Amino acid sequence: MFIENIRLKNFRNHADSYLECGDKANIILGDNGEGKTNLLEAVSYISLTKSFYASNDSVIVNIGETIFQIEANMVSDNGIKTKIHIGYDLTTGEKVYSINNRRIEKFSSVIGKFPIVFLSPENSNITxxxxxxxxxxxxxxxxxxxxxxxxxxxxxxxxxxxxxxxxxxxxxxxxxxxxxxxxxxxxxxxxxxxxxxxxxxxxxxxxxxxxxxxxxxxxxxxxxxxxxxxxxxxxxxxxxxxxxxxxxxxxxxxxxxxxxxxxxxxxxxxxxxxxxxxxxxxxxxxxxxxxxxxxxxxxxxxxxxxxxxxxENPILLLDDVFSELDDNRAQQMLLLIENLNQTFITSTNFDIFDKVLSFGEKNKKVIVRNGKIAIS
Ligand SMILES: Nc1ncnc2c1ncn2[C@@H]1O[C@H](COP(=O)(O)OP(=O)(O)O)[C@@H](O)[C@H]1O
Ligand SMILES: [Mg+2]
The missing domain is CATH 1.20.1050.90 (RecF/RecN/SMC, N-terminal domain)
Incomplete structure:
Protein backbone atom coordinates (compact mmCIF):
# COMPACT_ATOMS: atom_id res chain seq x y z
CA MET A 1 0.00 0.00 0.00
CA PHE A 2 1.18 3.51 -0.70
CA ILE A 3 -0.24 7.01 -0.91
CA GLU A 4 -0.10 8.50 -4.39
CA ASN A 5 -1.11 11.96 -3.29
CA ILE A 6 -2.72 13.67 -0.35
CA ARG A 7 -4.47 16.98 0.16
CA LEU A 8 -5.16 18.65 3.50
CA LYS A 9 -7.65 21.44 3.90
CA ASN A 10 -7.79 23.40 7.14
CA PHE A 11 -6.05 20.53 8.84
CA ARG A 12 -4.13 22.03 11.78
CA ASN A 13 -1.91 24.77 10.32
CA HIS A 14 -2.28 23.44 6.76
CA ALA A 15 -4.88 25.67 5.08
CA ASP A 16 -4.49 23.90 1.76
CA SER A 17 -1.52 21.59 1.24
CA TYR A 18 -1.01 19.09 -1.54
CA LEU A 19 1.68 16.46 -1.73
CA GLU A 20 2.48 14.21 -4.66
CA CYS A 21 4.18 11.38 -2.79
CA GLY A 22 7.11 9.22 -3.75
CA ASP A 23 6.36 5.52 -3.36
CA LYS A 24 9.51 5.01 -1.23
CA ALA A 25 11.04 7.66 1.05
CA ASN A 26 9.29 10.96 1.56
CA ILE A 27 11.53 13.29 3.51
CA ILE A 28 9.65 16.11 5.16
CA LEU A 29 12.03 18.81 6.31
CA GLY A 30 11.41 21.98 8.25
CA ASP A 31 12.06 23.80 11.50
CA ASN A 32 10.12 23.11 14.66
CA GLY A 33 6.45 24.02 14.66
CA GLU A 34 6.13 24.42 10.86
CA GLY A 35 3.64 21.56 10.33
CA LYS A 36 5.62 18.39 9.59
CA THR A 37 4.06 16.15 12.23
CA ASN A 38 0.65 17.44 11.19
CA LEU A 39 1.18 15.79 7.81
CA LEU A 40 1.82 12.43 9.46
CA GLU A 41 -1.20 12.97 11.66
CA ALA A 42 -3.33 13.26 8.52
CA VAL A 43 -2.03 9.85 7.42
CA SER A 44 -3.11 8.43 10.78
CA TYR A 45 -6.65 9.62 9.99
CA ILE A 46 -6.60 7.64 6.75
CA SER A 47 -5.44 4.52 8.55
CA LEU A 48 -7.09 4.70 11.97
CA THR A 49 -9.91 7.19 11.21
CA LYS A 50 -8.47 9.37 13.95
CA SER A 51 -5.35 11.12 15.18
CA PHE A 52 -2.62 9.14 16.88
CA TYR A 53 -1.95 12.16 19.08
CA ALA A 54 -5.13 14.12 19.73
CA SER A 55 -8.04 12.42 21.43
CA ASN A 56 -10.40 15.00 20.01
CA ASP A 57 -11.11 15.83 16.35
CA SER A 58 -12.10 19.40 17.13
CA VAL A 59 -8.56 20.53 17.93
CA ILE A 60 -7.48 19.52 14.44
CA VAL A 61 -9.58 22.10 12.62
CA ASN A 62 -7.51 25.11 11.59
CA ILE A 63 -8.22 27.80 14.14
CA GLY A 64 -10.95 30.13 12.87
CA GLU A 65 -12.27 27.55 10.38
CA THR A 66 -15.10 25.03 10.85
CA ILE A 67 -14.29 22.04 8.61
CA PHE A 68 -11.15 20.05 7.98
CA GLN A 69 -10.79 17.71 5.05
CA ILE A 70 -8.31 15.10 3.87
CA GLU A 71 -8.33 13.69 0.37
CA ALA A 72 -5.97 10.95 -0.66
CA ASN A 73 -5.45 8.47 -3.44
CA MET A 74 -4.12 5.14 -2.28
CA VAL A 75 -2.61 2.31 -4.31
CA SER A 76 -2.68 -1.21 -2.91
CA ASP A 77 0.18 -3.69 -3.32
CA ASN A 78 -1.60 -5.27 -6.27
CA GLY A 79 -2.24 -1.93 -7.95
CA ILE A 80 -5.85 -1.24 -7.00
CA LYS A 81 -6.56 2.46 -6.54
CA THR A 82 -8.74 3.81 -3.78
CA LYS A 83 -9.94 7.34 -3.20
CA ILE A 84 -10.31 8.46 0.40
CA HIS A 85 -12.19 11.45 1.67
CA ILE A 86 -12.39 12.45 5.31
CA GLY A 87 -14.26 15.44 6.60
CA TYR A 88 -15.00 16.77 10.05
CA ASP A 89 -17.38 19.58 10.88
CA LEU A 90 -16.74 21.41 14.11
CA THR A 91 -20.24 22.87 14.33
CA THR A 92 -22.04 19.53 14.18
CA GLY A 93 -19.23 17.31 15.47
CA GLU A 94 -19.88 15.04 12.50
CA LYS A 95 -17.05 13.05 10.93
CA VAL A 96 -17.41 11.47 7.52
CA TYR A 97 -15.12 8.84 6.05
CA SER A 98 -15.66 7.81 2.42
CA ILE A 99 -13.95 5.29 0.23
CA ASN A 100 -14.48 5.78 -3.51
CA ASN A 101 -17.24 8.27 -2.75
CA ARG A 102 -19.15 5.80 -0.61
CA ARG A 103 -19.65 6.80 2.96
CA ILE A 104 -18.43 4.27 5.52
CA GLU A 105 -20.98 3.62 8.28
CA LYS A 106 -18.79 1.54 10.58
CA PHE A 107 -15.39 3.17 11.12
CA SER A 108 -14.02 -0.04 12.59
CA SER A 109 -14.25 -1.60 9.12
CA VAL A 110 -11.57 0.81 7.85
CA ILE A 111 -8.97 -0.14 10.44
CA GLY A 112 -6.46 -2.59 9.02
CA LYS A 113 -7.24 -1.73 5.39
CA PHE A 114 -4.46 0.86 5.24
CA PRO A 115 -2.01 -0.30 7.87
CA ILE A 116 0.63 2.04 9.30
CA VAL A 117 3.62 1.66 11.55
CA PHE A 118 4.45 4.78 13.48
CA LEU A 119 7.73 5.66 15.18
CA SER A 120 8.51 8.71 17.25
CA PRO A 121 10.88 9.40 20.14
CA GLU A 122 7.83 9.65 22.44
CA ASN A 123 6.75 6.12 21.72
CA SER A 124 10.12 4.76 22.72
CA ASN A 125 8.29 4.82 26.06
CA ILE A 126 7.07 1.40 24.99
CA THR A 127 10.27 -0.03 26.43
CA GLU A 312 -0.74 -5.24 2.57
CA ASN A 313 2.60 -3.49 3.07
CA PRO A 314 2.16 -0.95 5.88
CA ILE A 315 3.14 2.68 5.39
CA LEU A 316 5.91 3.76 7.75
CA LEU A 317 5.72 7.07 9.58
CA LEU A 318 8.92 8.20 11.27
CA ASP A 319 8.42 11.37 13.24
CA ASP A 320 11.61 13.16 14.24
CA VAL A 321 13.41 9.87 14.74
CA PHE A 322 16.53 10.94 12.89
CA SER A 323 17.32 14.05 14.90
CA GLU A 324 18.21 11.75 17.78
CA LEU A 325 20.55 9.46 15.90
CA ASP A 326 24.17 10.05 15.02
CA ASP A 327 25.03 10.05 11.31
CA ASN A 328 26.15 6.47 11.29
CA ARG A 329 23.05 5.04 12.94
CA ALA A 330 20.84 7.30 10.81
CA GLN A 331 22.36 5.94 7.61
CA GLN A 332 22.01 2.37 8.84
CA MET A 333 18.39 2.96 9.70
CA LEU A 334 17.66 4.60 6.33
CA LEU A 335 19.17 1.68 4.46
CA LEU A 336 17.15 -0.72 6.55
CA ILE A 337 13.79 0.91 5.92
CA GLU A 338 14.42 2.11 2.39
CA ASN A 339 13.47 -1.21 0.92
CA LEU A 340 10.45 -1.94 3.10
CA ASN A 341 7.75 0.30 1.69
CA GLN A 342 6.60 3.89 1.40
CA THR A 343 7.93 5.89 4.31
CA PHE A 344 7.28 9.41 5.56
CA ILE A 345 10.16 10.82 7.55
CA THR A 346 10.11 14.19 9.28
CA SER A 347 13.32 15.86 10.32
CA THR A 348 14.83 19.21 11.21
CA ASN A 349 18.19 17.98 9.96
CA PHE A 350 18.51 18.87 6.27
CA ASP A 351 21.83 17.15 5.62
CA ILE A 352 21.73 13.48 6.59
CA PHE A 353 19.46 12.24 3.82
CA ASP A 354 21.41 13.39 0.76
CA LYS A 355 24.29 11.08 1.63
CA VAL A 356 22.13 7.96 1.45
CA LEU A 357 19.15 8.64 -0.80
CA SER A 358 18.89 9.86 -4.37
CA PHE A 359 15.83 11.97 -4.96
CA GLY A 360 13.50 11.77 -7.94
CA GLU A 361 10.37 9.77 -8.66
CA LYS A 362 10.68 7.23 -5.83
CA ASN A 363 12.24 9.34 -3.13
CA LYS A 364 10.89 12.83 -2.58
CA LYS A 365 12.05 15.67 -0.43
CA VAL A 366 9.84 18.57 0.60
CA ILE A 367 10.12 21.50 2.96
CA VAL A 368 7.25 22.52 5.20
CA ARG A 369 7.13 26.13 6.23
CA ASN A 370 4.27 27.68 8.17
CA GLY A 371 1.76 25.04 7.07
CA LYS A 372 2.77 25.13 3.42
CA ILE A 373 4.58 22.48 1.41
CA ALA A 374 7.35 23.47 -0.97
CA ILE A 375 9.24 20.99 -3.14
CA SER A 376 12.88 21.39 -2.28
N1 LIG B 1 -5.91 23.54 14.96
C1 LIG B 1 -4.83 24.24 14.57
N2 LIG B 1 -4.96 25.32 13.79
C2 LIG B 1 -3.88 26.03 13.39
N3 LIG B 1 -2.63 25.72 13.73
C3 LIG B 1 -2.44 24.65 14.50
C4 LIG B 1 -3.52 23.85 14.97
N4 LIG B 1 -3.02 22.84 15.71
C5 LIG B 1 -1.69 23.01 15.73
N5 LIG B 1 -1.33 24.09 15.00
C6 LIG B 1 0.03 24.61 14.73
O1 LIG B 1 0.79 23.61 14.11
C7 LIG B 1 2.13 23.80 14.45
C8 LIG B 1 2.76 22.49 14.90
O2 LIG B 1 2.83 21.66 13.82
P1 LIG B 1 3.69 20.34 13.88
O3 LIG B 1 3.33 19.57 12.67
O4 LIG B 1 3.53 19.68 15.18
O5 LIG B 1 5.15 20.96 13.77
P2 LIG B 1 6.51 20.22 13.45
O6 LIG B 1 6.92 20.75 12.11
O7 LIG B 1 7.43 20.68 14.53
O8 LIG B 1 6.26 18.78 13.46
C9 LIG B 1 2.22 24.79 15.54
O9 LIG B 1 2.67 26.00 14.99
C10 LIG B 1 0.79 24.91 16.00
O10 LIG B 1 0.49 26.18 16.46
MG1 LIG C 1 6.93 17.43 14.93
Whole structure:
Protein backbone atom coordinates (compact mmCIF):
# COMPACT_ATOMS: atom_id res chain seq x y z
CA MET A 1 0.00 0.00 0.00
CA PHE A 2 1.18 3.51 -0.70
CA ILE A 3 -0.24 7.01 -0.91
CA GLU A 4 -0.10 8.50 -4.39
CA ASN A 5 -1.11 11.96 -3.29
CA ILE A 6 -2.72 13.67 -0.35
CA ARG A 7 -4.47 16.98 0.16
CA LEU A 8 -5.16 18.65 3.50
CA LYS A 9 -7.65 21.44 3.90
CA ASN A 10 -7.79 23.40 7.14
CA PHE A 11 -6.05 20.53 8.84
CA ARG A 12 -4.13 22.03 11.78
CA ASN A 13 -1.91 24.77 10.32
CA HIS A 14 -2.28 23.44 6.76
CA ALA A 15 -4.88 25.67 5.08
CA ASP A 16 -4.49 23.90 1.76
CA SER A 17 -1.52 21.59 1.24
CA TYR A 18 -1.01 19.09 -1.54
CA LEU A 19 1.68 16.46 -1.73
CA GLU A 20 2.48 14.21 -4.66
CA CYS A 21 4.18 11.38 -2.79
CA GLY A 22 7.11 9.22 -3.75
CA ASP A 23 6.36 5.52 -3.36
CA LYS A 24 9.51 5.01 -1.23
CA ALA A 25 11.04 7.66 1.05
CA ASN A 26 9.29 10.96 1.56
CA ILE A 27 11.53 13.29 3.51
CA ILE A 28 9.65 16.11 5.16
CA LEU A 29 12.03 18.81 6.31
CA GLY A 30 11.41 21.98 8.25
CA ASP A 31 12.06 23.80 11.50
CA ASN A 32 10.12 23.11 14.66
CA GLY A 33 6.45 24.02 14.66
CA GLU A 34 6.13 24.42 10.86
CA GLY A 35 3.64 21.56 10.33
CA LYS A 36 5.62 18.39 9.59
CA THR A 37 4.06 16.15 12.23
CA ASN A 38 0.65 17.44 11.19
CA LEU A 39 1.18 15.79 7.81
CA LEU A 40 1.82 12.43 9.46
CA GLU A 41 -1.20 12.97 11.66
CA ALA A 42 -3.33 13.26 8.52
CA VAL A 43 -2.03 9.85 7.42
CA SER A 44 -3.11 8.43 10.78
CA TYR A 45 -6.65 9.62 9.99
CA ILE A 46 -6.60 7.64 6.75
CA SER A 47 -5.44 4.52 8.55
CA LEU A 48 -7.09 4.70 11.97
CA THR A 49 -9.91 7.19 11.21
CA LYS A 50 -8.47 9.37 13.95
CA SER A 51 -5.35 11.12 15.18
CA PHE A 52 -2.62 9.14 16.88
CA TYR A 53 -1.95 12.16 19.08
CA ALA A 54 -5.13 14.12 19.73
CA SER A 55 -8.04 12.42 21.43
CA ASN A 56 -10.40 15.00 20.01
CA ASP A 57 -11.11 15.83 16.35
CA SER A 58 -12.10 19.40 17.13
CA VAL A 59 -8.56 20.53 17.93
CA ILE A 60 -7.48 19.52 14.44
CA VAL A 61 -9.58 22.10 12.62
CA ASN A 62 -7.51 25.11 11.59
CA ILE A 63 -8.22 27.80 14.14
CA GLY A 64 -10.95 30.13 12.87
CA GLU A 65 -12.27 27.55 10.38
CA THR A 66 -15.10 25.03 10.85
CA ILE A 67 -14.29 22.04 8.61
CA PHE A 68 -11.15 20.05 7.98
CA GLN A 69 -10.79 17.71 5.05
CA ILE A 70 -8.31 15.10 3.87
CA GLU A 71 -8.33 13.69 0.37
CA ALA A 72 -5.97 10.95 -0.66
CA ASN A 73 -5.45 8.47 -3.44
CA MET A 74 -4.12 5.14 -2.28
CA VAL A 75 -2.61 2.31 -4.31
CA SER A 76 -2.68 -1.21 -2.91
CA ASP A 77 0.18 -3.69 -3.32
CA ASN A 78 -1.60 -5.27 -6.27
CA GLY A 79 -2.24 -1.93 -7.95
CA ILE A 80 -5.85 -1.24 -7.00
CA LYS A 81 -6.56 2.46 -6.54
CA THR A 82 -8.74 3.81 -3.78
CA LYS A 83 -9.94 7.34 -3.20
CA ILE A 84 -10.31 8.46 0.40
CA HIS A 85 -12.19 11.45 1.67
CA ILE A 86 -12.39 12.45 5.31
CA GLY A 87 -14.26 15.44 6.60
CA TYR A 88 -15.00 16.77 10.05
CA ASP A 89 -17.38 19.58 10.88
CA LEU A 90 -16.74 21.41 14.11
CA THR A 91 -20.24 22.87 14.33
CA THR A 92 -22.04 19.53 14.18
CA GLY A 93 -19.23 17.31 15.47
CA GLU A 94 -19.88 15.04 12.50
CA LYS A 95 -17.05 13.05 10.93
CA VAL A 96 -17.41 11.47 7.52
CA TYR A 97 -15.12 8.84 6.05
CA SER A 98 -15.66 7.81 2.42
CA ILE A 99 -13.95 5.29 0.23
CA ASN A 100 -14.48 5.78 -3.51
CA ASN A 101 -17.24 8.27 -2.75
CA ARG A 102 -19.15 5.80 -0.61
CA ARG A 103 -19.65 6.80 2.96
CA ILE A 104 -18.43 4.27 5.52
CA GLU A 105 -20.98 3.62 8.28
CA LYS A 106 -18.79 1.54 10.58
CA PHE A 107 -15.39 3.17 11.12
CA SER A 108 -14.02 -0.04 12.59
CA SER A 109 -14.25 -1.60 9.12
CA VAL A 110 -11.57 0.81 7.85
CA ILE A 111 -8.97 -0.14 10.44
CA GLY A 112 -6.46 -2.59 9.02
CA LYS A 113 -7.24 -1.73 5.39
CA PHE A 114 -4.46 0.86 5.24
CA PRO A 115 -2.01 -0.30 7.87
CA ILE A 116 0.63 2.04 9.30
CA VAL A 117 3.62 1.66 11.55
CA PHE A 118 4.45 4.78 13.48
CA LEU A 119 7.73 5.66 15.18
CA SER A 120 8.51 8.71 17.25
CA PRO A 121 10.88 9.40 20.14
CA GLU A 122 7.83 9.65 22.44
CA ASN A 123 6.75 6.12 21.72
CA SER A 124 10.12 4.76 22.72
CA ASN A 125 8.29 4.82 26.06
CA ILE A 126 7.07 1.40 24.99
CA THR A 127 10.27 -0.03 26.43
CA UNK A 128 11.04 2.59 29.11
CA UNK A 129 7.60 3.41 30.46
CA UNK A 130 4.89 1.70 32.49
CA UNK A 131 2.63 -1.19 31.40
CA UNK A 132 0.07 1.17 29.82
CA UNK A 133 2.58 2.03 27.08
CA UNK A 134 3.07 -1.62 26.19
CA UNK A 135 -0.66 -2.31 26.24
CA UNK A 136 -1.09 0.62 23.86
CA UNK A 137 1.48 -0.93 21.53
CA UNK A 138 -0.29 -4.29 21.55
CA UNK A 139 -3.69 -2.71 21.10
CA UNK A 140 -2.60 -0.76 18.07
CA UNK A 141 -1.03 -3.74 16.32
CA UNK A 142 -3.91 -6.04 17.21
CA UNK A 143 -6.59 -3.51 16.26
CA UNK A 144 -5.07 -3.09 12.84
CA UNK A 145 -4.71 -6.80 12.28
CA UNK A 146 -7.97 -7.97 13.81
CA UNK A 147 -11.23 -6.06 13.51
CA UNK A 148 -12.98 -8.08 16.23
CA UNK A 149 -10.21 -7.20 18.66
CA UNK A 150 -10.74 -3.51 18.00
CA UNK A 151 -14.49 -3.84 18.55
CA UNK A 152 -14.07 -5.93 21.71
CA UNK A 153 -11.62 -3.39 23.06
CA UNK A 154 -14.03 -0.48 22.50
CA UNK A 155 -16.82 -2.42 24.24
CA UNK A 156 -14.53 -3.46 27.06
CA UNK A 157 -13.47 0.12 27.72
CA UNK A 158 -17.10 1.20 27.95
CA UNK A 159 -17.81 -1.59 30.44
CA UNK A 160 -14.84 -0.62 32.62
CA UNK A 161 -16.02 3.01 32.64
CA UNK A 162 -19.57 1.99 33.70
CA UNK A 163 -18.30 -0.41 36.29
CA UNK A 164 -15.90 2.15 37.74
CA UNK A 165 -18.71 4.65 38.03
CA UNK A 166 -20.92 2.16 39.90
CA UNK A 167 -18.07 1.17 42.22
CA UNK A 168 -17.10 4.74 42.85
CA UNK A 169 -20.69 5.82 43.60
CA UNK A 170 -21.04 2.87 45.98
CA UNK A 171 -17.86 3.85 47.75
CA UNK A 172 -19.17 7.37 48.19
CA UNK A 173 -22.66 6.36 49.36
CA UNK A 174 -21.39 3.34 51.29
CA UNK A 175 -23.88 0.88 49.78
CA UNK A 176 -23.48 -2.56 48.24
CA UNK A 177 -23.79 -2.38 44.42
CA UNK A 178 -23.66 -6.14 43.83
CA UNK A 179 -26.99 -6.33 41.95
CA UNK A 180 -26.14 -3.31 39.82
CA UNK A 181 -22.76 -4.79 38.94
CA UNK A 182 -24.06 -8.18 37.89
CA UNK A 183 -24.74 -7.44 34.18
CA UNK A 184 -21.53 -5.43 33.89
CA UNK A 185 -19.48 -8.22 35.40
CA UNK A 186 -20.78 -10.56 32.77
CA UNK A 187 -19.74 -8.19 29.99
CA UNK A 188 -16.41 -7.44 31.60
CA UNK A 189 -15.62 -11.14 31.63
CA UNK A 190 -16.95 -11.77 28.13
CA UNK A 191 -15.02 -9.00 26.35
CA UNK A 192 -12.11 -9.08 28.78
CA UNK A 193 -11.31 -12.75 28.30
CA UNK A 194 -11.56 -12.44 24.52
CA UNK A 195 -9.01 -9.62 24.64
CA UNK A 196 -6.75 -11.61 26.96
CA UNK A 197 -6.78 -14.71 24.80
CA UNK A 198 -5.98 -12.62 21.75
CA UNK A 199 -3.14 -10.82 23.53
CA UNK A 200 -1.68 -14.07 24.84
CA UNK A 201 -1.70 -15.59 21.37
CA UNK A 202 -0.23 -12.43 19.91
CA UNK A 203 2.69 -12.44 22.33
CA UNK A 204 3.43 -16.02 21.30
CA UNK A 205 3.20 -15.25 17.58
CA UNK A 206 5.13 -12.00 17.79
CA UNK A 207 8.13 -13.59 19.47
CA UNK A 208 9.66 -14.71 16.19
CA UNK A 209 9.04 -11.35 14.52
CA UNK A 210 11.06 -9.51 17.19
CA UNK A 211 13.66 -12.20 17.09
CA UNK A 212 14.33 -11.94 13.37
CA UNK A 213 14.21 -8.12 13.39
CA UNK A 214 16.58 -8.00 16.34
CA UNK A 215 19.16 -10.23 14.71
CA UNK A 216 19.23 -7.88 11.71
CA UNK A 217 20.28 -5.12 14.09
CA UNK A 218 22.76 -6.77 16.44
CA UNK A 219 24.48 -10.08 16.95
CA UNK A 220 22.50 -12.96 18.28
CA UNK A 221 24.17 -13.35 21.65
CA UNK A 222 21.35 -11.11 22.75
CA UNK A 223 18.08 -12.98 22.67
CA UNK A 224 15.00 -10.78 22.91
CA UNK A 225 11.73 -12.11 24.24
CA UNK A 226 8.32 -11.02 25.31
CA UNK A 227 6.07 -12.35 28.05
CA UNK A 228 2.40 -11.93 28.72
CA UNK A 229 1.68 -11.19 32.39
CA UNK A 230 -2.05 -10.77 32.94
CA UNK A 231 -3.50 -9.21 36.10
CA UNK A 232 -4.47 -12.66 37.41
CA UNK A 233 -3.27 -16.20 36.92
CA UNK A 234 -4.93 -17.77 33.92
CA UNK A 235 -3.79 -21.28 34.81
CA UNK A 236 -1.19 -23.43 33.16
CA UNK A 237 -3.68 -24.65 30.65
CA UNK A 238 -3.58 -23.02 27.24
CA UNK A 239 -7.32 -23.54 27.06
CA UNK A 240 -9.22 -20.34 26.36
CA UNK A 241 -12.06 -21.30 28.74
CA UNK A 242 -9.59 -21.22 31.61
CA UNK A 243 -9.19 -17.48 31.15
CA UNK A 244 -12.95 -17.08 31.32
CA UNK A 245 -13.31 -19.26 34.45
CA UNK A 246 -10.41 -17.66 36.29
CA UNK A 247 -11.67 -14.21 35.44
CA UNK A 248 -14.94 -15.02 37.24
CA UNK A 249 -13.17 -16.32 40.30
CA UNK A 250 -10.88 -13.31 40.44
CA UNK A 251 -13.77 -10.83 40.22
CA UNK A 252 -15.32 -12.45 43.30
CA UNK A 253 -12.01 -12.55 45.10
CA UNK A 254 -11.26 -8.88 44.50
CA UNK A 255 -14.76 -7.60 45.18
CA UNK A 256 -14.07 -6.11 48.62
CA UNK A 257 -10.93 -4.38 47.42
CA UNK A 258 -12.74 -3.00 44.38
CA UNK A 259 -15.39 -1.54 46.67
CA UNK A 260 -12.78 0.00 48.89
CA UNK A 261 -10.92 1.60 46.00
CA UNK A 262 -13.96 2.32 43.84
CA UNK A 263 -12.48 0.95 40.64
CA UNK A 264 -12.10 -2.17 38.50
CA UNK A 265 -9.00 -4.10 39.50
CA UNK A 266 -9.29 -7.21 37.37
CA UNK A 267 -8.92 -7.51 33.61
CA UNK A 268 -6.80 -6.74 30.56
CA UNK A 269 -6.67 -3.02 31.37
CA UNK A 270 -4.19 -4.09 34.05
CA UNK A 271 -2.13 -6.48 31.96
CA UNK A 272 1.63 -6.24 31.76
CA UNK A 273 3.68 -7.39 28.81
CA UNK A 274 7.30 -7.66 29.81
CA UNK A 275 10.19 -7.37 27.40
CA UNK A 276 13.39 -9.25 28.07
CA UNK A 277 16.89 -9.67 26.74
CA UNK A 278 18.56 -12.94 27.65
CA UNK A 279 15.81 -13.45 30.19
CA UNK A 280 16.48 -10.17 32.01
CA UNK A 281 13.78 -7.56 32.11
CA UNK A 282 14.54 -4.72 29.73
CA UNK A 283 13.06 -2.04 31.96
CA UNK A 284 15.32 -2.88 34.86
CA UNK A 285 18.54 -4.09 33.30
CA UNK A 286 18.98 -2.87 29.74
CA UNK A 287 21.37 -0.20 28.49
CA UNK A 288 20.18 2.77 26.43
CA UNK A 289 21.46 1.06 23.31
CA UNK A 290 19.55 -2.13 24.05
CA UNK A 291 16.40 -0.12 24.62
CA UNK A 292 16.81 1.57 21.25
CA UNK A 293 17.51 -1.68 19.45
CA UNK A 294 14.58 -3.43 21.10
CA UNK A 295 12.30 -0.56 20.17
CA UNK A 296 13.35 -0.58 16.53
CA UNK A 297 13.03 -4.38 16.48
CA UNK A 298 9.48 -4.07 17.82
CA UNK A 299 8.61 -1.65 15.06
CA UNK A 300 10.19 -3.71 12.28
CA UNK A 301 8.46 -6.75 13.74
CA UNK A 302 5.22 -4.80 13.70
CA UNK A 303 5.78 -3.98 10.04
CA UNK A 304 6.17 -7.61 9.01
CA UNK A 305 3.38 -8.80 11.31
CA UNK A 306 0.91 -6.29 9.85
CA UNK A 307 2.11 -7.00 6.34
CA UNK A 308 1.18 -10.64 6.80
CA UNK A 309 -2.06 -10.16 8.70
CA UNK A 310 -3.42 -7.27 6.65
CA UNK A 311 -2.00 -8.69 3.41
CA GLU A 312 -0.74 -5.24 2.57
CA ASN A 313 2.60 -3.49 3.07
CA PRO A 314 2.16 -0.95 5.88
CA ILE A 315 3.14 2.68 5.39
CA LEU A 316 5.91 3.76 7.75
CA LEU A 317 5.72 7.07 9.58
CA LEU A 318 8.92 8.20 11.27
CA ASP A 319 8.42 11.37 13.24
CA ASP A 320 11.61 13.16 14.24
CA VAL A 321 13.41 9.87 14.74
CA PHE A 322 16.53 10.94 12.89
CA SER A 323 17.32 14.05 14.90
CA GLU A 324 18.21 11.75 17.78
CA LEU A 325 20.55 9.46 15.90
CA ASP A 326 24.17 10.05 15.02
CA ASP A 327 25.03 10.05 11.31
CA ASN A 328 26.15 6.47 11.29
CA ARG A 329 23.05 5.04 12.94
CA ALA A 330 20.84 7.30 10.81
CA GLN A 331 22.36 5.94 7.61
CA GLN A 332 22.01 2.37 8.84
CA MET A 333 18.39 2.96 9.70
CA LEU A 334 17.66 4.60 6.33
CA LEU A 335 19.17 1.68 4.46
CA LEU A 336 17.15 -0.72 6.55
CA ILE A 337 13.79 0.91 5.92
CA GLU A 338 14.42 2.11 2.39
CA ASN A 339 13.47 -1.21 0.92
CA LEU A 340 10.45 -1.94 3.10
CA ASN A 341 7.75 0.30 1.69
CA GLN A 342 6.60 3.89 1.40
CA THR A 343 7.93 5.89 4.31
CA PHE A 344 7.28 9.41 5.56
CA ILE A 345 10.16 10.82 7.55
CA THR A 346 10.11 14.19 9.28
CA SER A 347 13.32 15.86 10.32
CA THR A 348 14.83 19.21 11.21
CA ASN A 349 18.19 17.98 9.96
CA PHE A 350 18.51 18.87 6.27
CA ASP A 351 21.83 17.15 5.62
CA ILE A 352 21.73 13.48 6.59
CA PHE A 353 19.46 12.24 3.82
CA ASP A 354 21.41 13.39 0.76
CA LYS A 355 24.29 11.08 1.63
CA VAL A 356 22.13 7.96 1.45
CA LEU A 357 19.15 8.64 -0.80
CA SER A 358 18.89 9.86 -4.37
CA PHE A 359 15.83 11.97 -4.96
CA GLY A 360 13.50 11.77 -7.94
CA GLU A 361 10.37 9.77 -8.66
CA LYS A 362 10.68 7.23 -5.83
CA ASN A 363 12.24 9.34 -3.13
CA LYS A 364 10.89 12.83 -2.58
CA LYS A 365 12.05 15.67 -0.43
CA VAL A 366 9.84 18.57 0.60
CA ILE A 367 10.12 21.50 2.96
CA VAL A 368 7.25 22.52 5.20
CA ARG A 369 7.13 26.13 6.23
CA ASN A 370 4.27 27.68 8.17
CA GLY A 371 1.76 25.04 7.07
CA LYS A 372 2.77 25.13 3.42
CA ILE A 373 4.58 22.48 1.41
CA ALA A 374 7.35 23.47 -0.97
CA ILE A 375 9.24 20.99 -3.14
CA SER A 376 12.88 21.39 -2.28
N1 LIG B 1 -5.91 23.54 14.96
C1 LIG B 1 -4.83 24.24 14.57
N2 LIG B 1 -4.96 25.32 13.79
C2 LIG B 1 -3.88 26.03 13.39
N3 LIG B 1 -2.63 25.72 13.73
C3 LIG B 1 -2.44 24.65 14.50
C4 LIG B 1 -3.52 23.85 14.97
N4 LIG B 1 -3.02 22.84 15.71
C5 LIG B 1 -1.69 23.01 15.73
N5 LIG B 1 -1.33 24.09 15.00
C6 LIG B 1 0.03 24.61 14.73
O1 LIG B 1 0.79 23.61 14.11
C7 LIG B 1 2.13 23.80 14.45
C8 LIG B 1 2.76 22.49 14.90
O2 LIG B 1 2.83 21.66 13.82
P1 LIG B 1 3.69 20.34 13.88
O3 LIG B 1 3.33 19.57 12.67
O4 LIG B 1 3.53 19.68 15.18
O5 LIG B 1 5.15 20.96 13.77
P2 LIG B 1 6.51 20.22 13.45
O6 LIG B 1 6.92 20.75 12.11
O7 LIG B 1 7.43 20.68 14.53
O8 LIG B 1 6.26 18.78 13.46
C9 LIG B 1 2.22 24.79 15.54
O9 LIG B 1 2.67 26.00 14.99
C10 LIG B 1 0.79 24.91 16.00
O10 LIG B 1 0.49 26.18 16.46
MG1 LIG C 1 6.93 17.43 14.93
Missing amino acids: FGGPAERRKFLDLVLSQSNQTYFEDLSEYRKVVRHRNKILNDAKFHKNDPIALLEPWNEQLIRFGSRIMVRRRNFVNEFQEYIFSAYKKLVDLREVPSMEYEPSFKTGNSEKDEMVFENFKTEIDRKYKEELRLGSTLVGPHRDEISFKINGLELRKFASQGQHKTFFVALKIGEFFYLKERCR
